[in-house]
Amino acid sequence: MKKAFLLIASWLMMVSVSDAQIAARVPANAQKLIDAYPDMQLTYSDNAIVFPDGTRIVYDDGKEKDFVTKLDNSDIEDMFSMTYDTSVDEPAYLNDCGRSRCEALFKKMYGNCAAEVQKNLVKIEWFGQQLPITKVNGVSEKLKAVYEELKQKPELKKYLLQASSFYWRQVRGANRLSAHSYGIAFDINVSNSNYWLWSNKGKSETDQIKYANRIPMEIVKVFEKHGFIWGGRWYHYDTMHFEYRPEFL
Numbered sequence: 001m002k003k004a005f006l007l008i009a010s011w012l013m014m015v016s017v018s019d020a021q022i023a024a025r026v027p028a029n030a031q032k033l034i035d036a037y038p039d040m041q042l043t044y045s046d047n048a049i050v051f052p053d054g055t056r057i058v059y060d061d062g063k064e065k066d067f068v069t070k071l072d073n074s075d076i077e078d079m080f081s082m083t084y085d086t087s088v089d090e091p092a093y094l095n096d097c098g099r100s101r102c103e104a105l106f107k108k109m110y111g112n113c114a115a116e117v118q119k120n121l122v123k124i125e126w127f128g129q130q131l132p133i134t135k136v137n138g139v140s141e142k143l144k145a146v147y148e149e150l151k152q153k154p155e156l157k158k159y160l161l162q163a164s165s166f167y168w169r170q171v172r173g174a175n176r177l178s179a180h181s182y183g184i185a186f187d188i189n190v191s192n193s194n195y196w197l198w199s200n201k202g203k204s205e206t207d208q209i210k211y212a213n214r215i216p217m218e219i220v221k222v223f224e225k226h227g228f229i230w231g232g233r234w235y236h237y238d239t240m241h242f243e244y245r246p247e248f249l
């Protein structure tokens with residue numbers, strides 16, 4: 001009898017906990033974002049990601065979007081509509097996880113204009129170069145860690161020389177800011193790289209295209225370990241490109 005009572009009591013407790021959880025429900029992907037950027041001290045309330053100064057960025061604007069609109073006008077929810085898939089050799093059709101960026105969120109974290117982003121840039125050593133990268137969210141420290149690991153492997157050096165990082169600009173042929181504008185992106189040597197538009201000239205964003213890559217996966221894995229996604233995992237591949245997006249890793 002006592003056992004039955006305890007069972008019922010614990011069942012009632014479980015029900016009331018799950019009701020409370022529903023009432024304060026944080027979408028799983030909002031929680032991923034909050035956990036990925038601890039320095040930002042983000043919270044979630046009423047369909048918004050909230051910064052400590054009270055700035056609110058809408059989580060889900062409720063709009064249905066086609067593939068191109070998701071890139072051009074992404075809210076936070078749209079960013080998570082694709083999955084960063086490390087298990088495949090070639091990205092699936094239109095899987096460009098990370099190419100969707102909610103501009104309001106990135107401008108709030110890294111700077112609203114070139115001058116604001118520049119205030120947060122520090123230079124890091126990279127095979128004889130001094131490359132500017134943001135210190136926000138510890139990105140420069142993470143890139144230093146990538147460098148420390150990669151420099152132990154001299155056979156990889158030819159892929160890594162003549163890198164580039166910060167420049168405030170639109171994405172080639174599109175009306176959206178490149179991740180390089182925020183000081184979070186990093187391009188390794190262009191001479192061993194493949195970019196979807198170079199080998200698929202004249203193709204649109206929704207056409208079928210051929211994949212190509214010459215970057216060793218050993219390099220990719222080091223970047224990913226430190227929170228950087230790789231443009232070679234995009235259907236619209238950009239194999240020299242890495243950017244700090246720990247929310248997908």
Ligand SMILES: [Zn+2]
Pocket residue numbers: 180185186187238240241242
């Ligand atoms: Zn790039």
